[in-house]
Amino acid sequence: MPDLDFLFYPRSIAIVGTSxxxxxxxxxxxxxxxxxxxxxxxxxxxxxxxxxxxxxxxxPSVRDxxxxxxxxxxxxxxxxxxxxxxxxxxxxxxxxxxxxAGFSETGDDEDARLEREVxxxxxxxxxxLIGPNCLGVHCPPAGISLAGDIPRDSGRxxxxxxxxxxxxxxxxxxxxxxxxxxxLVSYGNAVDLNEADFMEYFAGDAGTEVIAGYIxxxxxxxxxxxxxxxxxxxxxxxxxxxxxTAAGTxxxxxxxxALAGSREMWDVLCRQAGxxxxxxxxDMLDTLLAFIMLELPRGRRVGMVGIGGGASVQAxxxxxxxxxxxxxxxxxxxxxxxxxxPAAGSGLRNPVDVAADVYWDAAxxxxxxxxxxxxxxxxxxxxxxxxxxxxxxxxNTMKAQLDALLDVGRSAGKPMAIVxxxxxxxxxxxxxxxxxxxxxxxxxxxxxxCSHAARSIDRMIAYHQKTEEKS
Amino acid sequence: MPDLDFLFYPRSIAIVGTSxxxxxxxxxxxxxxxxxxxxxxxxxxxxxxxxxxxxxxxxPSVRDxxxxxxxxxxxxxxxxxxxxxxxxxxxxxxxxxxxxAGFSETGDDEDARLEREVxxxxxxxxxxLIGPNCLGVHCPPAGISLAGDIPRDSGRxxxxxxxxxxxxxxxxxxxxxxxxxxxLVSYGNAVDLNEADFMEYFAGDAGTEVIAGYIxxxxxxxxxxxxxxxxxxxxxxxxxxxxxTAAGTxxxxxxxxALAGSREMWDVLCRQAGxxxxxxxxDMLDTLLAFIMLELPRGRRVGMVGIGGGASVQAxxxxxxxxxxxxxxxxxxxxxxxxxxPAAGSGLRNPVDVAADVYWDAAxxxxxxxxxxxxxxxxxxxxxxxxxxxxxxxxNTMKAQLDALLDVGRSAGKPMAIVxxxxxxxxxxxxxxxxxxxxxxxxxxxxxxCSHAARSIDRMIAYHQKTEEKS
Numbered sequence: 001m002p003d004l005d006f007l008f009y010p011r012s013i014a015i016v017g018t019s020x021x022x023x024x025x026x027x028x029x030x031x032x033x034x035x036x037x038x039x040x041x042x043x044x045x046x047x048x049x050x051x052x053x054x055x056x057x058x059x060p061s062v063r064d065x066x067x068x069x070x071x072x073x074x075x076x077x078x079x080x081x082x083x084x085x086x087x088x089x090x091x092x093x094x095x096x097x098x099x100x101a102g103f104s105e106t107g108d109d110e111d112a113r114l115e116r117e118v119x120x121x122x123x124x125x126x127x128x129l130i131g132p133n134c135l136g137v138h139c140p141p142a143g144i145s146l147a148g149d150i151p152r153d154s155g156r157x158x159x160x161x162x163x164x165x166x167x168x169x170x171x172x173x174x175x176x177x178x179x180x181x182x183x184l185v186s187y188g189n190a191v192d193l194n195e196a197d198f199m200e201y202f203a204g205d206a207g208t209e210v211i212a213g214y215i216x217x218x219x220x221x222x223x224x225x226x227x228x229x230x231x232x233x234x235x236x237x238x239x240x241x242x243x244x245t246a247a248g249t250x251x252x253x254x255x256x257x258a259l260a261g262s263r264e265m266w267d268v269l270c271r272q273a274g275x276x277x278x279x280x281x282x283d284m285l286d287t288l289l290a291f292i293m294l295e296l297p298r299g300r301r302v303g304m305v306g307i308g309g310g311a312s313v314q315a316x317x318x319x320x321x322x323x324x325x326x327x328x329x330x331x332x333x334x335x336x337x338x339x340x341x342p343a344a345g346s347g348l349r350n351p352v353d354v355a356a357d358v359y360w361d362a363a364x365x366x367x368x369x370x371x372x373x374x375x376x377x378x379x380x381x382x383x384x385x386x387x388x389x390x391x392x393x394x395x396n397t398m399k400a401q402l403d404a405l406l407d408v409g410r411s412a413g414k415p416m417a418i419v420x421x422x423x424x425x426x427x428x429x430x431x432x433x434x435x436x437x438x439x440x441x442x443x444x445x446x447x448x449x450c451s452h453a454a455r456s457i458d459r460m461i462a463y464h465q466k467t468e469e470k471s
Numbered sequence: 472m473p474d475l476d477f478l479f480y481p482r483s484i485a486i487v488g489t490s491x492x493x494x495x496x497x498x499x500x501x502x503x504x505x506x507x508x509x510x511x512x513x514x515x516x517x518x519x520x521x522x523x524x525x526x527x528x529x530x531p532s533v534r535d536x537x538x539x540x541x542x543x544x545x546x547x548x549x550x551x552x553x554x555x556x557x558x559x560x561x562x563x564x565x566x567x568x569x570x571x572a573g574f575s576e577t578g579d580d581e582d583a584r585l586e587r588e589v590x591x592x593x594x595x596x597x598x599x600l601i602g603p604n605c606l607g608v609h610c611p612p613a614g615i616s617l618a619g620d621i622p623r624d625s626g627r628x629x630x631x632x633x634x635x636x637x638x639x640x641x642x643x644x645x646x647x648x649x650x651x652x653x654x655l656v657s658y659g660n661a662v663d664l665n666e667a668d669f670m671e672y673f674a675g676d677a678g679t680e681v682i683a684g685y686i687x688x689x690x691x692x693x694x695x696x697x698x699x700x701x702x703x704x705x706x707x708x709x710x711x712x713x714x715x716t717a718a719g720t721x722x723x724x725x726x727x728x729a730l731a732g733s734r735e736m737w738d739v740l741c742r743q744a745g746x747x748x749x750x751x752x753x754d755m756l757d758t759l760l761a762f763i764m765l766e767l768p769r770g771r772r773v774g775m776v777g778i779g780g781g782a783s784v785q786a787x788x789x790x791x792x793x794x795x796x797x798x799x800x801x802x803x804x805x806x807x808x809x810x811x812x813p814a815a816g817s818g819l820r821n822p823v824d825v826a827a828d829v830y831w832d833a834a835x836x837x838x839x840x841x842x843x844x845x846x847x848x849x850x851x852x853x854x855x856x857x858x859x860x861x862x863x864x865x866x867n868t869m870k871a872q873l874d875a876l877l878d879v880g881r882s883a884g885k886p887m888a889i890v891x892x893x894x895x896x897x898x899x900x901x902x903x904x905x906x907x908x909x910x911x912x913x914x915x916x917x918x919x920x921c922s923h924a925a926r927s928i929d930r931m932i933a934y935h936q937k938t939e940e941k942s
Contacts, residue, residue, distance in 0.1 A: 163784070281894060310635075344573025
């Protein structure tokens with residue numbers, strides 16, 4: 001298994017192409033986030049035109065840096081990259097990430113030749129290469145970040161992304177939803193280090209509990225299946241494949257110059273390895289959230305509580321379609337609910353659809369959830385908060401509901417997940433956004449719809465059931 | 472065909488169960504919205520305990536109202552409804568909507584008996600009945616509304632909804648997205664007027680250009696297929712079925728006491744009639760938006776412009792999966808783009824993925840869209856604005872982009888749709904929300920993801936192609 005620790009824990013970083021103007025690509029993407037994360041190693045701006053950049057001494061080239069440089073980020077136009085790579089080789093740099101685009105992905109022969117030249121210089125100079133056409137490494141435990149405006153906390157998910165945009169999206173949206181990263185690598189055209197290297201490394205990396213991947217094409221189709229199986233045998237691997245259609249395959253070609261392969265091949269690969277496929281980046285985030293935050297339920301029997309007859313019908317359809325179960329309540333449980341939930345305006349089945357008066361009273365609503373959670377016929381409690389039903393009452397009603405529900409969740413003895421349904425109504429979405437953080441901080445996963453919740457929870461249960469069968 | 476004009480254009484309305492406290496169900500759901508919409512007919516609050524309600528003279532019962540009453544809304548507990556219905560019969564009321572719940576949907580025999588009693592009184596007294604367990608009628612052209620906090624404008628969509636919550640959601644979310652209603656009826660348990668009546672009426676209603684339906688179960692399974700075919704032969708009919716799984720069927724039972732039927736039967740019914748099935752309420756709103764706002768493209772060839780390599784790959788997959796086409800650009804078109812879009816950092820295929828510098832410059836980005844729109848190899852222009860890529864620049868960059876794009880759309884000579892992608896990042900969503908309204912007001916549909924856009928656009932094109940083949 002490759003030891004890529006040198007890649008994620010460099011003791012010094014040089015950024016080639018940074019400048020004294022803060023708002024350049026190189027500064028926004030690399031230097032400013034490293035400063036914001038208080039990167040503890042040595043940091044070397046490189047630009048022959050400046051003596052100093054953002055308070056740091058600046059060097060004309062990588063060769064001129066006095067100490068050793070572990071990691072170089074290159075943010076110059078493509079034509080300048082060969083020289084940078086020669087400098088890296090001369091300075092015995094361990095690894096370089098080439099942010100620069102304009103290589104084989106343009107489809108131009110000359111650009112492809114330039115890419116081969118860069119790869120050759122790196123290889124013969126013993127410099128490992130990430131990219132080109134990528135963002136490189138993000139590793140909060142090492143103080144390395146690709147975004148400055150997120151918390152510095154380290155997480156348990158590591159992400160292999162062929163796309164820089166998807167990498168950035170998972171960093172930002174993940175920070176908002178407590179799906180925090182341990183490591184991430186955006187690797188673009190993958191002329192040297194590729195998806196198989198990263199998959200093998202994350203398989204063995206102690207800091208990585210869940211592996212996520214966005215992959216457009218395999219550089220080593222012979223090696224990757226083994227790496228994937230190795231990883232998926234040890235931890236959940238959640239994959240999104242870009243380029244599953246003819247049109248998508250064409251787009252892959254001009255994005256990372258990768259060969260996308262067929263949908264069927266990919267499906268077989270994932271199934272055989274036991275990797276989990278997701279449909280888009282939102283689906284990936286939901287699934288990661290279920291894996292890292294939801295306590296493992298004993299089974300797939302859901303007890304659901306919410307408001308809205310139509311919404312409850314839809315939720316039931318969503319849950320069953322995803323493979324979850326909604327066992328009917330026994331008479332005693334229905335009787336217990338009837339003591340404080342009026343039959344008129346409520347549906348006292350599973351899902352429970354409470355009348356508005358019960359919904360608006362935090363204690364009554366939470367008690368409904370508690371009665372359902374206490375029944376040993378369900379393995380997991382799912383609560384749907386429908387902001388549309390509290391629009392006129394305002395966000396304090398939702399906050400009170402959640403406070404009471406979190407108490408139920410803490411003492412339930414089985415996992416609880418929350419759905420914040422907003423029906424696409426802006427004010428309802430804003431109310432949901434106001435309460436989401438508190439719920440996540442308390443350790444309960446929050447989803448935007450029942451179908452998203454159901455799909456993610458099902459995958460998490462299925463993964464653990466399969467793992468149990470194997471052992 | 473039934474003439475239900477009396478139902479949507481009553482000259483007088485009585486609300487039974489209203490009160491002098493504004494914040495009651497009856498006032499929030501019915502009286503206040505009617506006042507906000509400046510309902511032009513006579514409005515009679517009914518409550519024996521009050522002489523006046525919100526400035527209107529209040530009557531002890533429907534019988535005591537001096538003039539004729541066309542429409543009565545009953546918002547009293549279930550057990551009081553038989554007497555209200557007797558009063559309606561005595562006062563020769565044309566139609567009553569019973570908001571009250573606590574009838575057959577509770578599963579209690581006594582409640583079901585009460586429902587039959589109410590239905591019998593209404594029938595023998597020549598009062599048509601909507602519900603019980605419903606919100607009744609919403610008809611902006613008649614000044615009748617179920618929500619006060621939306622614009623008073625009338626639209627071209629009419630919605631048949633067995634669920635009051637879904638009705639409310641479409642009213643509110645639709646108002647935000649310019650999917651305005653012409654008429655809506657929430658009909659709950661459907662003991663008298665049912666889905667077949669409303670479908671037939673909307674088929675012939677001149678104000679209704681598109682019909683939407685949320686249906687849990689058919690009260691007249693023999694009659695509805697004919698009504699549906701009649702309607703779908705004349706205008707688009709977009710349907711969401713609640714209760715397509717065993718769990719959903721159970722939930723339907725306790726929501727509207729309807730028999731949900733099988734998924735297979737429903738699929739056949741829709742296919743034979745030519746009705747369009749959608750997956751959830753959000754999907755319905757997207758599809759309605761495509762039908763009412765998108766100009767009909769000549770074919771399914773999409774020219775797409777956006778930013779983000781991974782996002783473009785995903786978009787291409789989404790479009791092709793939905794059945795749309797992304798024709799490759801000819802060399803001349805690529806050359807034309809290369810004049811102002813640098814090859815490095817861009818993908819000059821279809822979809823076009825522009826480099827950030829081009830993206831941030833509204834004129835260059837709009838010019839990219841214009842060059843693509845001008846190519847006669849595409850029938851529709853799809854532009855993806857990715858707020859994540861303008862997070863640091865702020866919303867004014869997005870506003871400038873949209874202003875320039877709207878000019879392109881206005882002069883393109885072919886339809887344009889916009890995707891506001893936010894990656895689930897809150898600040899990006901807020902930026903999208905700030906610009907969405909202006910785009911919709913200019914007449915260009917806005918979707919939240921490429922998959923939503925593609926699915927909806929495909930359905931709209933497919934409907935018109937089928938209609939053309941038939942004629």
